[in-house]
Amino acid sequence: MKMKYRFTWWDINIILPAAIYFGVFFLYPVVKILLTSLFSPQFTLEYYKHIFTRGLYLSVIWNSVEIAFWVTLVTLMVGFPIAYLIVHAPPKFERYLLLLIVSSLWLSVLVRTYAWMVLLQNEGVINKLLLSLGIIGSPLPLIYNRLGVFIGMLHVQLPFMVLPLYAIMKRIDPSLRAVADSMGSTPGYYFVKIFLPQVKAGIIAGILLVFILSIGFFITPALLGGGRGDTMMIAMLIEEQINTLAHWEFGTALSAILLIFIGVFLFIFNKLVHLDQILGEFS
Amino acid sequence: MLKRVTSFIVLMFLFTASVFIGSGCTKKEESSRTAQEVVICSFGGTFTDAQRTAYYTPFTKETGIAVKEAEYNGEYGKIKAMVRSGNIAWDVVDAETSALVRGTKEGLFEPIDYSQINSSELLPEAVHKYGVGTDFYSVALCWSNKFFPTGAAKPKSWKDFWDTKKFPGPRCLKKDPRFTLEIALMADGVPFDKIYSPGLDLDRAFKSLDKIKNSVKVWWSSGHQPIQLLSDGEIAMAAAFGARIWIAKNKENKPVDLTWNQGIMDAEYWVIPKGCKNKDLAMKFIAFASQAKNQAKFPELFPLGPTNKNAFKLMDQTLAKEMNTYPGNYEKHLILNAEWWAEHEAEVTERWNAWLVKN
Numbered sequence: 151m152k153m154k155y156r157f158t159w160w161d162i163n164i165i166l167p168a169a170i171y172f173g174v175f176f177l178y179p180v181v182k183i184l185l186t187s188l189f190s191p192q193f194t195l196e197y198y199k200h201i202f203t204r205g206l207y208l209s210v211i212w213n214s215v216e217i218a219f220w221v222t223l224v225t226l227m228v229g230f231p232i233a234y235l236i237v238h239a240p241p242k243f244e245r246y247l248l249l250l251i252v253s254s255l256w257l258s259v260l261v262r263t264y265a266w267m268v269l270l271q272n273e274g275v276i277n278k279l280l281l282s283l284g285i286i287g288s289p290l291p292l293i294y295n296r297l298g299v300f301i302g303m304l305h306v307q308l309p310f311m312v313l314p315l316y317a318i319m320k321r322i323d324p325s326l327r328a329v330a331d332s333m334g335s336t337p338g339y340y341f342v343k344i345f346l347p348q349v350k351a352g353i354i355a356g357i358l359l360v361f362i363l364s365i366g367f368f369i370t371p372a373l374l375g376g377g378r379g380d381t382m383m384i385a386m387l388i389e390e391q392i393n394t395l396a397h398w399e400f401g402t403a404l405s406a407i408l409l410i411f412i413g414v415f416l417f418i419f420n421k422l423v424h425l426d427q428i429l430g431e432f433s
Numbered sequence: 434m435l436k437r438v439t440s441f442i443v444l445m446f447l448f449t450a451s452v453f454i455g456s457g458c459t460k461k462e463e464s465s466r467t468a469q470e471v472v473i474c475s476f477g478g479t480f481t482d483a484q485r486t487a488y489y490t491p492f493t494k495e496t497g498i499a500v501k502e503a504e505y506n507g508e509y510g511k512i513k514a515m516v517r518s519g520n521i522a523w524d525v526v527d528a529e530t531s532a533l534v535r536g537t538k539e540g541l542f543e544p545i546d547y548s549q550i551n552s553s554e555l556l557p558e559a560v561h562k563y564g565v566g567t568d569f570y571s572v573a574l575c576w577s578n579k580f581f582p583t584g585a586a587k588p589k590s591w592k593d594f595w596d597t598k599k600f601p602g603p604r605c606l607k608k609d610p611r612f613t614l615e616i617a618l619m620a621d622g623v624p625f626d627k628i629y630s631p632g633l634d635l636d637r638a639f640k641s642l643d644k645i646k647n648s649v650k651v652w653w654s655s656g657h658q659p660i661q662l663l664s665d666g667e668i669a670m671a672a673a674f675g676a677r678i679w680i681a682k683n684k685e686n687k688p689v690d691l692t693w694n695q696g697i698m699d700a701e702y703w704v705i706p707k708g709c710k711n712k713d714l715a716m717k718f719i720a721f722a723s724q725a726k727n728q729a730k731f732p733e734l735f736p737l738g739p740t741n742k743n744a745f746k747l748m749d750q751t752l753a754k755e756m757n758t759y760p761g762n763y764e765k766h767l768i769l770n771a772e773w774w775a776e777h778e779a780e781v782t783e784r785w786n787a788w789l790v791k792n
Contacts, residue, residue, distance in 0.1 A: 159437050166441075167448035206787040213790070273665050294651050377608040377652025379790035387786065393508040395779065396535065 187403035197403035218364035229311030237319040294376025311356040318352030471714040474503035475527040483734030524715040534775035543705040549720035559740035564702030568737035573675035573696035578688035579666035591620035602669025608652035610785035617641040698766040
């Protein structure tokens with residue numbers, strides 16, 4: 151039950167500076183981007199028309215969605231057990247494991263992506279190892295394709311899945327396990343009927359974060375994807391328009407479409423999982 | 434009531450102040466410059482190390498004007514944003530031809546004062562109303578010796594690049610319609626004088642590219658990518674920056690090689706952003722960097738062909754003979770037609786991306 155909260159002068163004191171900062175540095179630039187795409191300088195929808203009449207842009211947006219979807223799924227499959235492990239580990243290990251996950255965020259994405267190139271290439275560490283052990287006869291194509299992009303992005307996005315999951319899992323009362331056991335439940339039953347529903351919020355937060363980050367990602371797909379058509383992300387096209395060609399009107403139109411798409415995604419996602427209720431649980 | 438208002442104002446002030454001080458934008462970049470200083474923006478890395486040794490340091494020594502360096506990756510958008518906002522942080526920019534042509538169209542550069550430069554000494558492509566050529570770079574046919582050991586036949590032309598039976602192995606091309614479309618046409622047998630007249634035959638070029646698409650393992654976007662891939666033996670052949678391959682081969686002893694045959698040449702230009710407050714100093718630097726004696730030093734450090742014809746006479750002759758603009762090598766090259774590209778790059782880029790994406 152939500153209590154009505156009276157806003158006092160003190161609340162305004164605290165919130166207003168942040169609100170102004172948000173308005174100036176986030177809202178205003180986004181509005182400016184939208185305006186740039188609509189006025190050149192007279193009002194025109196030609197750039198948006200262009201995006202929808204050329205198959206290229208919709209293909210690439212769909213491509214980005216596809217890649218983001220698979221990356222999110224894989225990151226969830228890998229991140230969930232890791233978070234579970236960390237939460238149920240002895241306290242000393244818990245701290246080190248957490249540090250391990252978080253420390254990868256301290257390294258630049260570029261450096262980590264290059265490290266993957268060293269590992270995944272035909273002459274790279276992994277292939278050399280497998281070849282010398284006789285497990286494979288010729289090098290596996292682990293890079294410059296979608297697989298390389300998935301591997302690299304999984305590595306980059308993992309902390310963003312593990313940390314929300316960890317935060318939620320930590321809040322679950324461990325004694326519930328003992329109670330369920332004493333009442334005759336199997337470990338499987340406990341996991342599906344008791345543990346999972348409570349972690350739902352964490353799963354949703356993780357999915358949201360990783361999907362939105364992945365769909366706009368640029369560096370890792372650019373370097374590990376080999377510049378191929380099936381690893382082209384919309385962020386690359388936007389970058390080309392803004393930086394190389396300086397067609398700002400068109401580049402901002404592409405950015406606006408991406409923004410609108412994410413907005414629509416959030417709307418649908420909200421309807422499906424009742425985001426507002428889940429986030430409301432925290433108040 | 435007064436206490437509340439005061440506390441609010443104080444909080445706002447503290448917050449805003451901390452944001453601005455923390456982000457370091459307390460002064461406009463322009464006004465923080467000392468007198469007698471010129472800011473030169475280039476691509477960084479070993480390339481700019483060479484520029485520093487050949488141009489910046491001697492310039493300061495001769496004129497007493499200090500050189501402050503800035504770095505960028507060729508983003509035309511950055512130059513445009515600078516000129517449009519009126520906050521010109523760079524006095525001289527090393528710009529690619531594409532940026533020069535676009536910028537001239539959009540009025541982003543100051544005209545060059547050719548009274549300070551002996552333009553008859555420069556190769557014709559280097560003399561532009563809004564920019565002075567500083568060097569010529571080539572995109573050349575390169576290969577890895579791991580795939581073609583001594584004794585084996587080496588690829589000599591783009592036709593060979595397209596011949597996957599005679600020269601098997603994964604390839605690497607630039608992820609850019611520029612250069613790559615010309616290469617596709619040359620592989621299809623179009624002679625130099627027919628490539629741009631009347632204009633690039635796009636249908637023919639893309640049909641030609643279809644033949645090689647499956648053999649291209651990587652489409653590179655950063656200059657060092659093909660060099661690293663060739664050196665590591667990940668790919669057999671590439672269209673890459675000739676200068677960098679030359680360095681890898683001769684200075685780093687990597688197992689790579691190249692040919693200037695059918696290379697595509699393009700120039701880089703010194704430009705001055707419009708509205709630059711240090712125009713005179715910028716012009717002085719450009720004049721200095723265009724002199725033969727200074728250009729002669731540059732290729733020793735980074736093997737790019739000088740734009741000043743007299744520079745070759747002042748250089749070590751064995752080195753000079755290897756340069757892409759040396760007579761003999763120069764004629765083997767196709768010169769990139771920047772004007773055609775400026776006209777058509779928007780639609781061609783779109784068609785190029787669509788081609789890359791389709792199966």
